Amino acid sequence: MRLSAENIEGRRGGETIFSGIGFTLGAGEALVVTGPNGAGKSTLLRVVGGLLPHAAGRLSLEGGGEEFPSVESACHYLGPDNAMKTALTVSENLGFWQSFFGRPQVSVMEALETVGLETIGHLPFGYLSTGQRRRVSIAKLLVSHRPVWLLDEPTSGLDKRSEAHFSELMRTHLEEGGIIVAATHLPLGLESVQELRMEGHQ
Numbered sequence: 411m412r413l414s415a416e417n418i419e420g421r422r423g424g425e426t427i428f429s430g431i432g433f434t435l436g437a438g439e440a441l442v443v444t445g446p447n448g449a450g451k452s453t454l455l456r457v458v459g460g461l462l463p464h465a466a467g468r469l470s471l472e473g474g475g476e477e478f479p480s481v482e483s484a485c486h487y488l489g490p491d492n493a494m495k496t497a498l499t500v501s502e503n504l505g506f507w508q509s510f511f512g513r514p515q516v517s518v519m520e521a522l523e524t525v526g527l528e529t530i531g532h533l534p535f536g537y538l539s540t541g542q543r544r545r546v547s548i549a550k551l552l553v554s555h556r557p558v559w560l561l562d563e564p565t566s567g568l569d570k571r572s573e574a575h576f577s578e579l580m581r582t583h584l585e586e587g588g589i590i591v592a593a594t595h596l597p598l599g600l601e602s603v604q605e606l607r608m609e610g611h612q
């Protein structure tokens with residue numbers, strides 16, 4: 411599998427935020443996107459995941475087969491806002507996302523066990539602490555199989571132990587042939603990653 415971006419331009423509110431962005435990632439490879447606030451890191455992730463259009467350039471995925479015919483069909487986006495309903499329980503939220511994404515990988519309970527939250531599946535998501543909310547969002551990555559993980563500040567709010575555990579989950583995803591694109595200000599604990607530095611348009 412190969413994810414390529416060539417000469418991508420991203421716009422917000424009619425303004426060009428970045429242009430000429432390119433990268434190529436094969437199975438098992440990760441890209442860390444860095445840069446100052448407002449440089450366009452989140453925008454780039456959303457463009458790659460098909461959540462925003464790109465104003466110019468080309469995104470492509472080779473080797474996705476019938477299962478993943480397009481870039482966006484292969485992407486699993488973890489945004490900064492968690493995308494969970496606060497009134498639904500943790501398990502209900504994850505169950506929703508599993509049926510939304512399809513291709514179940516592990517059960518909701520197994521995913522919660524993996525992130526160490528198996529005892530709080532019955533609680534409304536809104537009761538959870540910041541770090542617990544983030545861990546539920548990480549569990550969301552595990553309930554359905556999608557090979558490309560797009561991670562926007564994935565470790566924000568995590569304590570050191572959860573951070574180290576998430577590094578392990580990312581390493582496993584890469585070892586299994588997955589691809590990661592992560593926008594972050596914090597080190598992710600991955601050994602060999604490509605780096606894309608975005609400076610933004612001044």
Ligand SMILES: Nc1ncnc2c1ncn2[C@@H]1O[C@H](COP(=O)(O)OP(=O)(O)OP(=O)(O)O)[C@@H](O)[C@H]1O
Nearest residue numbers: 422423427445446447448449450451452453454593
């Ligand atoms: N809906 C919008 N309309 C207009 N401008 C927007 C919109 N959303 C974001 N922007 C602008 O686009 C630019 C890039 O934002 P983006 O969130 O991609 O940056 P970032 O690199 O992820 O920043 P941070 O490190 O603060 O998360 C910013 O200047 C922001 O104000």
